Amino acid sequence: MASAPPPSAVSRNALVILAVIVAGAAAYWLAGILTPLALAIFLAIMIDGLARVLEHRLPGVSRRAALPLALLLSILLFGGATFVVVARAPAFFSEMLDFAPKLMALIGRIAGRVGVRVPLTVSELVRQLDPAQYLGQMARALQSFGSTSLFVLVYLAFILAARHGFERKVIxxxxxxxxxxxxxxxxxxxxxxxEQYLWVQTLTGLMVAGLSWIAMAAIGLNDAIFWAFLIFLAVYIPVIGGTFAGVAPPLFALMQFESYWPAVILLVALQAIGVVIGNLIYPRMQGKSLNIDPIVVLLALAFWGALWGIAGMFLSTPLTVMAMVILAQFDGTRWVAVLLSADGDPQQLRNRTPGEAPDEAVRHEPTQRSSA
Structure with missing residues (x-):
């Protein structure tokens, strides 16, 4: 009996495209389940990395004690961030709604100076505002954020509890x-x-948020600490985060102050912070460890944002790295990984220990390295 001919390249590529479409549809339909799971996985990766840092950098911290200490610190930070959002966000957005009439008046003045006709008068725009509607949407968003955070912590606990069985599963x-x-x-x-991406984003985010807080506090902007917190979170979103960090606080300053100068000064300061950190510090810290094409970063941002919303935007780059590495392991999908990579070599190892040969990374048994 003659054996079946091997599948052609066209049919193989067609199967890959169909698999991507099916996987995207499944990710969209199961977003409520998969989003907190993905966040928990990446949080576990950060905890694992923090545990290794504590083990190697702090004297007296053993390998057994490093993980519980890292977990405790991470839960405190994660819980603190959740508390800040839930406690401060209602008053923050309520204040923004109070500034809405002034913003509409500002838009009307600017439109009149440049000769642009607005579709409604300022008074009509103000009358059409429904603060109760926006407050209701904000309350639902905060409720969703709180429930998602709870699910993330539950998933994280199970992931950390099951990490010891990873070695046996691999075998x-x-x-x-x-x-x-x-x-x-x-x-x-x-x-x-x-891990490298998350740590670099965290460190640069702290730099941007800290310097931005100094600039906002210097001009007397309301809720400068909460703005700094929002900027820190926004830094994790490629492209959009930097735009938000440099533009949103000056717009808020336009509504708060009678003069334009505080907003102008803040805009210049935030843009300078973004340029220095984004063009000088961030490239040196990140290097070429991700090996992702810049266009792919934008496409991944749009793709995962459409599937999972804000959470997808946060995770777009790490998820793309994961997909690229997995696709590079199979001959039928390696061409996709090549297209996603920046230099056409998705198999190339980055951030290897100096002097370590490429094959040495695979000689370690699972029991000799910790895993997330």
Whole structure:
């Protein structure tokens, strides 16, 4: 009996495209389940990295004590961030609604100076505002944020509890030693790249938020601390986050102050902070560890944002790194990984220890390295 001919490249590529479409549809329909799970996974990666930092940098912290300490610190930070949003956001957005008439008046003045005819008068625009409607939407958003945070913590607890069985699962899935080494190498490439990205975004976000707070406090902007917190979160979103950090607070200053000068000064200061950190500090810290094409970063932002909203925007770059590494492991999908990569080599290992040969990363047994 003659064997079936191997699938052609066209049929193989068609199957890849169909699989992407099906996976995207499933991710969209299951967003309520998958979004907190993805956030928990990346939070677990950060906790694992923080545990290794505490183990190697703090004297007296053993490997057994590093993970509980890192978990405690992370829960305190995560819980504090949730408390800040839930406690301060209602008053913050209520204040923005109070400034809405002034914003409409400002839009009317600017439109009149440039000769643009607005569709409604300022008074009509103000009358059409429904603060109760916006407050209701804000309350629902805060409720969703609180429930999502709770699910993230629940998922995180189960992920950390199941991490010790990861080694046995790898051995069971890949009995062949070479296949197991390749799978372990792919896992550590994903972990190291995502961990590097999250740490760099966190450090640069703290820099941007801290310097922005100094600039906002210097001109007397209301809720400067909460604005700094929002800027820190926005830095995790590529492109859009930087725009928000440099434009949103000056717009708020236009509504708060009678003069334009505080807003202008704040705009110049925030733009200078963004340029210095974004063009000088961030590239040196991040380097080429992600190896993702810049156009792919924009497309991933739009794609994951359409699927999972704000959470998808936060996770767009790490998810794309994960997809690129996994797709590079199979001959039928490697061409997709090549297109996603910046230099056409999705298999290239980044941030390897100096002097370590490429094959040394796969020689370690699972029991010799911690995993998220």
């Amino acid at each position: 069971g899935l890949f009995p062949n030693r070479r296949e197991r080494q390749d799978a372990i190498a792919a896992f550590y490439r994903i972990r190291d790249a995502v």
